[in-house]
Amino acid sequence: MASALNSEIQYLSGVGPKRAALLRAELGVETFGDLLRIYPFRYIDRSRIYRIAETTGDLAYVQIQGTVVSRTLIGPGGSTQMASGGPIELRAAKRLSVIVEDGSGQMEMVFFKGIRWNYERLKPGSTFVFFGKPSEFNGRLNIVHPEVDAPMPGGADAKGTLTGVYPSTEKLKNGGITGKVMCKLQSTALAMCLPEIKETLPDYVLKENALVPLAYALRNIHFPADHYALEKSVRRLKFEELFFLQLSLLKQKYIQSRGSIGLPITKVGASFNACFNALPYELTGAQKRVIREIREDMRSGHQMNRLLQGDVGSGKTMVAVLSALLAIDNGYQACIMAPTEVLAQQHFANISKYLAPTGVRCALLTGSSTQKERRELHAGLEDGSIGIIVGTHALIEDNVQFHALGLAVIDEQHRFGVDQRSKLWSKGPNHVPPHVLIMTATPIPRTLAMTLYGDLDVSVIDELPPGRKPVKTAMISDAKKGSVYNFMRKQIALGRQVFVVYPLIFESEKMDLNNLEMGYEEILKRFPDPDYKVAIVHGQQTAEVKNFNMSAFAAGRAQILVSTTVIEVGVDVPNASVMVIESAQRFGLSQLHQLRGRVGRGADESYCVLVHDFKTSAEAKKRLELMCSTNDGFEIAEEDMKMRGPGDLEGTQQSGLPIKLSIASLAKDGLMLNEARAYADKVLAADPKLELPVNAKLAEELRKGKYDIKDYSKIS
Numbered sequence: 001m002a003s004a005l006n007s008e009i010q011y012l013s014g015v016g017p018k019r020a021a022l023l024r025a026e027l028g029v030e031t032f033g034d035l036l037r038i039y040p041f042r043y044i045d046r047s048r049i050y051r052i053a054e055t056t057g058d059l060a061y062v063q064i065q066g067t068v069v070s071r072t073l074i075g076p077g078g079s080t081q082m083a084s085g086g087p088i089e090l091r092a093a094k095r096l097s098v099i100v101e102d103g104s105g106q107m108e109m110v111f112f113k114g115i116r117w118n119y120e121r122l123k124p125g126s127t128f129v130f131f132g133k134p135s136e137f138n139g140r141l142n143i144v145h146p147e148v149d150a151p152m153p154g155g156a157d158a159k160g161t162l163t164g165v166y167p168s169t170e171k172l173k174n175g176g177i178t179g180k181v182m183c184k185l186q187s188t189a190l191a192m193c194l195p196e197i198k199e200t201l202p203d204y205v206l207k208e209n210a211l212v213p214l215a216y217a218l219r220n221i222h223f224p225a226d227h228y229a230l231e232k233s234v235r236r237l238k239f240e241e242l243f244f245l246q247l248s249l250l251k252q253k254y255i256q257s258r259g260s261i262g263l264p265i266t267k268v269g270a271s272f273n274a275c276f277n278a279l280p281y282e283l284t285g286a287q288k289r290v291i292r293e294i295r296e297d298m299r300s301g302h303q304m305n306r307l308l309q310g311d312v313g314s315g316k317t318m319v320a321v322l323s324a325l326l327a328i329d330n331g332y333q334a335c336i337m338a339p340t341e342v343l344a345q346q347h348f349a350n351i352s353k354y355l356a357p358t359g360v361r362c363a364l365l366t367g368s369s370t371q372k373e374r375r376e377l378h379a380g381l382e383d384g385s386i387g388i389i390v391g392t393h394a395l396i397e398d399n400v401q402f403h404a405l406g407l408a409v410i411d412e413q414h415r416f417g418v419d420q421r422s423k424l425w426s427k428g429p430n431h432v433p434p435h436v437l438i439m440t441a442t443p444i445p446r447t448l449a450m451t452l453y454g455d456l457d458v459s460v461i462d463e464l465p466p467g468r469k470p471v472k473t474a475m476i477s478d479a480k481k482g483s484v485y486n487f488m489r490k491q492i493a494l495g496r497q498v499f500v501v502y503p504l505i506f507e508s509e510k511m512d513l514n515n516l517e518m519g520y521e522e523i524l525k526r527f528p529d530p531d532y533k534v535a536i537v538h539g540q541q542t543a544e545v546k547n548f549n550m551s552a553f554a555a556g557r558a559q560i561l562v563s564t565t566v567i568e569v570g571v572d573v574p575n576a577s578v579m580v581i582e583s584a585q586r587f588g589l590s591q592l593h594q595l596r597g598r599v600g601r602g603a604d605e606s607y608c609v610l611v612h613d614f615k616t617s618a619e620a621k622k623r624l625e626l627m628c629s630t631n632d633g634f635e636i637a638e639e640d641m642k643m644r645g646p647g648d649l650e651g652t653q654q655s656g657l658p659i660k661l662s663i664a665s666l667a668k669d670g671l672m673l674n675e676a677r678a679y680a681d682k683v684l685a686a687d688p689k690l691e692l693p694v695n696a697k698l699a700e701e702l703r704k705g706k707y708d709i710k711d712y713s714k715i716s
């Protein structure tokens with residue numbers, strides 16, 4: 001029997017080839033079944049009519065039923081009269097204002113478009129239902145461009161229905177697929193498909209989670225019987241989506257960790273203890289916890305795949321070093337990879353210090369290592385005399401062979417591609433992959449991490465070393481830059497140093513460089529030699545020049561460092577107390593947070609100044625205000641996700657979010673995501689491969705591949 005669900009959309013009554021092409025292009029709908037999975041994003045609540053008197057500007061959407069009192073045409077500049085003296089003529093009108101009343105009060109309806117059509121139908125004395133978002137204007141409530149419908153037959157107290165409003169586009173509307181048409185199509189598709197809808201969740205899953213059946217949910221998400229039915233249906237569909245997503249991710253993880261052999265790193269030995277005992281500070285509780293988690297992983301007999309999230313300055317390097325020493329104490333080597341040369345060098349310098357008491361040999365390999373250095377390194381890695389190698393990606397691109405690579409640490413994971421990860425895997429001894437620890441300072445909201453990194457275990461360092469003071473942050477318009485320069489002078493007089501960062505604004509690197517250099521000239525003018533020394537660092541410099549400038553700043557020979565975002569990650573200059581960010585409105589929140597993390601590393605009070613220009617949008621200002629109000633990276637990441645939606649987060653381009661959710665939102669449904677993940681975990685704990693007959697439906701649904709994350713390179 002032919003299946004309605006899989007029928008091509010053009011054969012749905014009311015569609016045809018032209019509209020089918022539109023539905024395909026605009027909404028990705030190929031079949032009747034696909035159409036049913038396009039859900040309304042809100043509902044016109046015909047079940048409730050508001051009185052004008054109880055309506056306020058804070059309500060979302062309301063529906064009122066009112067009678068037209070008057071209608072006024074308004075011309076350019078707000079005039080209500082033609083130059084000739086008479087009232088504004090229809091063709092000259094820029095705006096139509098309609099006053100309606102419902103016995104409890106009056107409200108204005110405003111139209112900028114469709115003036116003629118609305119003027120003609122909204123005759124004084126006639127009654128309509130108006131639907132829209134009320135707002136307050138000059139102390140009066142109005143609705144701009146309300147949806148206007150005929151009054152309900154039973155009057156204002158009649159019990160109506162909830163009518164779905166579907167996502168739409170200009171093209172869809174122009175192609176005749178209006179809201180009403182969409183409702184009709186859904187109704188037709190639903191009637192044909194309902195008998196075929198098969199439940200996707202086993203009975204016990206429905207029962208244990210108090211979920212309504214799929215057929216019920218689909219019917220009521222499109223045509224809710226009432227609020228209660230709608231709520232139940234939304235919950236069922238969201239849960240299903242999040243549950244399958246997590247089930248798919250966790251299943252991979254179960255298979256990976258149960259199936260893969262891991263190198264046995266079981267004992268804590270001499271080098272770990274030597275380093276640990278010589279630490280100049282006590283580890284924070286969070287550092288200790290994370291090291292314990294890593295130890296447990298590495299001695300479990302399975303390969304570790306762990307993501308370590310920790311805000312800038314939370315002390316991830318130490319965790320990496322101690323983990324590496326665990327590997328070394330068990331006869332293995334470790335590599336630590338950084339995204340840039342500057343960072344690799346800095347890691348190398350820091351790590352060498354920590355390793356001094358251990359006698360472990362540490363080496364550095366970057367793109368600028370000479371042939372001779374490389375030969376020595378290769379030899380040392382192959383015979384095992386080098387215990388820890390620090391480097392850039394050159395490390396794996398290079399045909400480096402390890403004696404016995406036991407642990408790979410990747411710093412700043414979001415710049416690290418998946419094929420690079422897999423190259424790494426092949427570097428382990430006897431084809432056993434090394435343990436992998438990925439560190440990131442880009443806080444990712446928990447809900448997003450659970451989805452994007454569902455196949456990894458996640459550790460979080462949620463505690464900063466003691467004595468850190470939050471960075472005082474202010475935003476200032478670039479018209480007032482003079483005061484910023486004064487502030488910089490004061491700080492420099494106190495012996496502090498200052499970062500000035502420029503964004504990459506233009507597509508062309510040349511233009512960006514111009515922009516940076518103009519800023520640099522300006523700073524040089526304001527902070528002249530010999531009283532001040534200014535260093536500049538950017539991506540176009542040779543490694544040598546970059547290093548020269550960086551180290552001039554790091555060693556305190558320059559008081560100001562002007563740079564692009566190359567300093568974004570990891571650079572540690574404890575004496576720097578001021579971070580000035582130019583055109584701050586152009587940066588994403590996570591990036592601003594990263595940059596701000598460059599200061600506040602010493603004991604002194606430190607500051608971040610966000611300079612924005614007159615073109616800053618209200619939304620961008622809101623982001624900057626958030627930066628001023630909190631130093632908590634996770635809070636910032638959560639807010640960022642709420643403001644922009646998860647698809648826009650750094651490292652995950654809009655199109656790059658590797659999964660498409662049709663109803664659940666990672667930003668808004670965090671609680672349900674937790675619930676779904678915990679439940680998926682429970683199901684898999686009992687049946688890791690989903691082989692039991694009760695789970696047949698689950699296995700079948702996963703086989704369809706809808707919930708696979710296909711391209712990890714987009715996120716890593």
Ligand code: ADP
Pocket residue numbers: 281282283284287310311312313314315316317318441465466570572601
């Ligand atoms: P991250 O890489 O997480 O941004 P780092 O590892 O660079 O942070 O550490 C930042 C600074 O904090 C370093 O100067 C480091 O020596 C110091 N540090 C790390 N752990 C502690 C601790 N437990 N107590 C005090 N200082 C610490």
Ligand code: MG
Pocket residue numbers: 316317411570
């Ligand atoms: Mg770091």
